[in-house]
Amino acid sequence: MKLFAHVNAYSVDETIKLLAKYEGTAKLNAGGTDLLGVLKNRILPNYPEVIINIKSIPGLNTIEEDEEGINIGTLTTLADIIASPVIEKNYSLLKEAAGTVASPQIRNIATIGGNLCQDTRCWYYRYPDEVGGMIKCFRKGGKTCPAVSGENQYHAIMGAKKCFAVCPSDTAIALIALGATLTIAGAEGTRTLPVEEFYTPLGSVLNSGEMIAAIYIPKPSSVAGQRFLKFTLRKPIDFAIVSVASIITHDQGVCFDARIVLGAVAPTPVRALKAEEFLKGKELSEEIAAEAAGLAMAEAKPLSKNAYKLEIAKTLVKRLVMGLT
Ligand SMILES: Cc1cc2nc3c(=O)[nH]c(=O)nc-3n(C[C@H](O)[C@H](O)[C@H](O)COP(=O)(O)OP(=O)(O)OC[C@H]3O[C@@H](n4cnc5c(N)ncnc54)[C@H](O)[C@@H]3O)c2cc1C
Ligand code: SF4
Numbered sequence: 001m002k003l004f005a006h007v008n009a010y011s012v013d014e015t016i017k018l019l020a021k022y023e024g025t026a027k028l029n030a031g032g033t034d035l036l037g038v039l040k041n042r043i044l045p046n047y048p049e050v051i052i053n054i055k056s057i058p059g060l061n062t063i064e065e066d067e068e069g070i071n072i073g074t075l076t077t078l079a080d081i082i083a084s085p086v087i088e089k090n091y092s093l094l095k096e097a098a099g100t101v102a103s104p105q106i107r108n109i110a111t112i113g114g115n116l117c118q119d120t121r122c123w124y125y126r127y128p129d130e131v132g133g134m135i136k137c138f139r140k141g142g143k144t145c146p147a148v149s150g151e152n153q154y155h156a157i158m159g160a161k162k163c164f165a166v167c168p169s170d171t172a173i174a175l176i177a178l179g180a181t182l183t184i185a186g187a188e189g190t191r192t193l194p195v196e197e198f199y200t201p202l203g204s205v206l207n208s209g210e211m212i213a214a215i216y217i218p219k220p221s222s223v224a225g226q227r228f229l230k231f232t233l234r235k236p237i238d239f240a241i242v243s244v245a246s247i248i249t250h251d252q253g254v255c256f257d258a259r260i261v262l263g264a265v266a267p268t269p270v271r272a273l274k275a276e277e278f279l280k281g282k283e284l285s286e287e288i289a290a291e292a293a294g295l296a297m298a299e300a301k302p303l304s305k306n307a308y309k310l311e312i313a314k315t316l317v318k319r320l321v322m323g324l325t
Contacts, residue, residue, distance in 0.1 A: 001040050002047050008056040012185045012213050018052050020187055024208040026050040030075060030114040033106050038119055042129035045140040060213065061111075063087065069218040074113030074211070078171070079104070081112060091217055093226035093245055097174035100230045103237045113212045115171045116182075116195070117204065121239055122147065122155070122165035139163045139202055152303040154241065157310055159266035160201065164303065166264045167199055168239050173263040174228055176271065177245040180217045186210035199268035224249040224257070227323055229316045240264040242309055244316040248279070255279045260296060260320070265313055272296035275317065289321035290314075 009015040019026055027048040029035050035051075038044060054060070060073040065086045072081070078098040081087055087095050101107055101115065119125075120139070124146050127135045136142035147155050147164050155164040175195040182193050187209050195215070198204050206212070220226065224247045232238035243263035249256055258279040260272040275296040282288045293314040300310050 002042065004039075004048055005050045006053065007050060008053045010056055010058070012057065012060070012211065015052060015054055015057065015211055016185055016187055016209065018050075019209045019211070022050045022052075026052050026208075028211055029053050030055060030111040031077065031109040033102070033110045034114060034118040041126065043119075043126055043134065045134070045136075054211070067219070069216055072112055072215045072217070074213055074215070075111050078102075078107040078110050078112065078115065081171075082107065090219055090222075091178060091226075093174045093178055093228055093247065094171065094217070096226075096228035097170045097230075097243075097245060100228070100232075100240075100243075101170050106237075112171060112215060115169050116175075116198070116212065116215075117206070118169060120165040121168045122163075123151070125165060137163075139165065148303065151305065153305040153308075154239075154264075155303055155306055156266045157302040157306055157313070158297070158300040159268065159270060163202055163267060165267060167266070167268050168264065169269075170228075170230065170240060170243055170263060172199070173243055173245040173261040173269045175215065175217065176261045176269050177226075177247050177259045178217045178220060179259070180215055182212050183214040183216065184210050185213045192216075196269075196271065201267040220247060221249055223251075227320050229320050230263075231312050231316060242313045242316055244313070244320050246320050248284075248321065250284060254281065254283050256281065260292075260317060262296065262313060262317075265300070265309065272317065274298060279321065284321060286318075286322060289318045292321050293317035 029051050060075040062073045063084050064071045078101055081098045082095055124135045124137050138145045156166050180195045184191050226247050228245045230243040231241045246260045248258045258276040262270045275292040278295050279292050296317045297313050302310055
């Protein structure tokens, strides 16, 4: 690890001032479960000069419910989300997704804000600097993506143009299905943004002077069925090959509203809008579920070694729709 300065922040305002003071050379540290590995392996093209510890900010780890929804502080750990009776009762999709992340030890430390902002897991991007030098791919300011003609079995099968790394966050797709919004603090004050609009092909819309302060989830209808499915190669501790989150509302087997979000298939989480539209008004059956799954993946264009992900994604969407009939 290279040397860096370490500063404790004690409020969101102070964090924003520190980010402005260090002008793009600082990184926030929440649980550190992703950041410390990134620093240790020196994978960033610009090594941070300052680490701002935000765990020292009081009051950002609370889950507060009112009649309209819940507000989750960015420092709330995944373990606290899983243990929350409020989340279990009305927002079980988020509990399910958080429960599949990493291991109990990591979930005890990892925060929800950090899970949303974690860096990509592409193995070319993560290649340690000390083993033969950093791979300067497109995402690091280079001119090529070695995954396109290389080992691309875990990469994107849709929605990618230059970088084919997938968004690894499991909680992101649950929050998008739930219609959650972020409270983002910056030099100009705070802004709210749907989680659905947070991700970009090379990361997120967050600029170097901003941080996520909280996540708000509107209360879903009590008759909406919430489900999360994830396919991994290893059962304990593994990132998704494909994950799917959905909220489907139906009356006596007829769907009247659906939100379906796919993870690990593209650089950003993907709303299956065509499948959602198709399901509305349909009586849910195996045939309808299979058709919805086909529509969800209609725009997929797998790379040389990852066509298998397409079949897994279709199967998960189909199971998810059928599981709610
Ligand atoms: C072995 C292992 C297995 C894993 N498996 C999974 C998995 O299956 N599914 C999954 O989704 N994740 C998985 N992860 C990733 C893990 O969930 C993340 O490391 C963790 O959630 C990050 O949270 P943190 O609080 O530790 O973030 P940190 O490591 O502290 O930060 C991560 C990044 O987010 C930034 N950041 C943190 N908080 C904020 C904020 N409030 N505002 C702006 N930026 C912020 C930091 O600057 C840093 O760039 C795995 C990680 C490991 C090590
Ligand atoms: S997929 Fe993206 S992160 Fe991975 S090597 Fe290609 S450009 Fe780099």
